[in-house]
Amino acid sequence: MLLATQQYGLKGFVAIAVCVGLMVGEPRAIVARAFTFCSPNQQEQAQEKSAFKEFARRIDQYQKLRSKLEHSLPRLKPSGDPQILLAREQALAQKIVDARKDAKRGDIFTDEISTEFRKLIRRAFSGTQGRELYKTMNQGEPLDVTLRVNQVYPATMPVTTVPPTILQQLPRLPPSLEYRIVNRDMVLEDVQARLVVDFMTEAYPRPSQ
């Protein structure tokens, strides 16, 4: 097979893979096997693309709802009175919570989307910059919190730096949303409301992994 690949290139390789498949299994499995042989990255990329497209659609949906809710509040502008700022933050959070009272974990980070996020993150951690990524994560302080959707991120709790390498690769978010790390979980946070919009567990590998 290797010889045929050398002589006839990729086409030869695919043909032989299909033939081998024909001898050992069902036609659908054969095609799948041949596809896997030929371009496993392409298949993975297609899955990732599809999951991230769906993620973008869900984010967009959230964003539309949020914009509508925010428009019903006075415009947020700089103030010397922290009470005004904190009241605005609470009012926005309350409106979002009311409008999403049935929201639950996985509404945005569905299983498929979470799988692709985890894959992407693990790829980054297993790369040449893995050591630095672990260091960034470890610089954060352990956070004693049980996450739930629609919970306000406690003001007393520090934030862990999201590794910039990861941020360069994750799907972009609108300015109103940010990724957060809470221990090994990844949180989608509404920044101005300081609200947990959704989260996925074990997004980040253990340091020993």
Add this chain to the structure above:
Amino acid sequence: MKLPQRSIILIFVLLGCACSGSPPPAHRIDFHFPLQPGSVRFAAIGDMGTGERPQYEVAARMVEYRGSFPFDFVIMLGDDIYGGKSPKDFQRKFEIPYQPLLGAGVKFYASLGNHDIPAEQFYKPFNMNGHRYYAFKKGNVQFFALDSNYMDPDQVKWLEDELKSSDTLWKIPFFHHPLYSSAAAHGSSLELRRLLEPIFVQNAVRVVFSGHDHVYERIKPQQGIYYFVEGSAGQLRANDLRNADFEASGFDQDRTFMLVEIAGDDLYFETVSRAGAIVDSGVINVHSQK
């Protein structure tokens, strides 16, 4: 005039009460600043917003030094308000300790640390105007306040564009997480360094200020850039410095703040301890490479 002994004792007691809020007397006030007309003068503080006594004592020392070194503004290197964020916290951890400076018209420019909340971007005295990263100019210096908690591609692009289009002689980024630090608690932010340092080098940045580690540290020039860690204006992690090869000077025995004057091509700095001792000082030329 002859005062009875009891009256003299009372005067001393009253004087003692009036002075009890002040820090202990300075060991040394020994400025090397040129105090040139038109120069840019500022202070730098990091990790200060505890609302506890040491923060107040550092603040009082800053007020005292401003008498000899009239700085116009303060850059804040993050962890501006620790813990609770109620209006009372904003008062206790910022407004009250720095009231004499605020009242004298000194402006504060904040960057966000890992203990800060997004609402602080809209808190007027922090001069962030609702942005988590922003730039401002003072004379021939442009400052770039960054959000190192969340260095997303938009922020990186913004920084590159701003630095490229900057026409000032000095370009000074400041942010919370240090690219170089020999402190044991956190240490260098390697990932941020890999991302930001090439941008700084490419755009002729000479000086960078950070906090996060609760110590003072000056780093030997790295690719022509002088890095300062000033994270002990409220917090302190004593004996935390590990004297890495890249350390030029460090101090982890007391709280500190920095005073800086930029006059033409030269940047003069002094780092002052809570007790008033000058623990580091020097001059950096914008054209110097080492």
